Amino acid sequence: MSVHRGLLLAYGFLLQLYPPTFRRRFGAEMLEIAEGAAPDEWPLIFRDTSVGILRCWLVGSPSTAGRVDPDAYLALGKSLPNASPLLHGLAISIAILVGVIYAGYRWPPPCQGSRQVLTRIAEPIPASTPDPGQDVRAHKAMESK
Amino acid sequence: MKVKERPLSTAALHILLALAESKLHGYGIMLSVKRQSEGRFKLGPGTLYANLDRLLATGLVGETERRMKGGEKRREYHLTPGGEQALRVEVRRLQQLVETARGLGLLDERGA
DSSP, X not given: OOHHHHHHHHHHHHHTTSOHHHHHHHHHHHHHHHHTOOGGGHHHHHHHHHHHXXXXXXXXXXXXXXXXXXXXXXOSSSSOOOHHHHHHHHHHHHHHXXXXXXXXXXXXXXXXXXXXXXXXXXXXXXXXXOOTTHHHHHHHHHHHO | OOOOOSOOOHHHHHHHHHHHHSOBOHHHHHHHHHHHTTTSOOOOHXXXXXXXXXXXXXXXXXXXXXXXTTSOEEEEEEEOHHHHHHHHHHHHHHHHHHHHHHHXXXXXXXXX
């Protein structure tokens, strides 16, 4: 699978996060635009679309206003489960999972100070350095006598 | 149709300016905006369609479906008379703004 095809697939999943009414109206055209995108345009496309999705959910849009499907998230109702909300949920779940894994991978952030301390602890104690436990052992030996 | 005097967003203004030239499909609008702004304003698909959705709902832009040679349909967007009026109002507002800036000596005539 080429990089372009992979990016298109990922973009298709991203478009699933739009409200259904908006996606049905403009999704195909947005995917068509992405198909003709040059490699350097992909960051803009992903960033812009992600912001657009958030805006659409938070602020709303004329396409979605007053046309909310009451059963959009009700897969187990009287009717048979619809593929759209299931795909929608899957895409959101994958996005959250990837985010959590990425956050776990990056956390804790590399800390120069802690690395220095660890190096110091791991270093062998030089022979000239007096043994800090020497006095205690001597005192115990005296007491046992 | 009464046009609201509220300023248009930068993206909406660019879209209306692109459509003032000719009927365009989504990708055509993106290319036209890039060309008109000499690459300074890049419109992404998220911003483009969010704005088109609003412009369609307010009646400033209209849409038509055109059948292509291969039989596939392509949606094209055009400026409505209301959209043209809104564009004129906005350009006049920007012109007044520029005149005010020029009066205050804020505008370099060389365009720098």
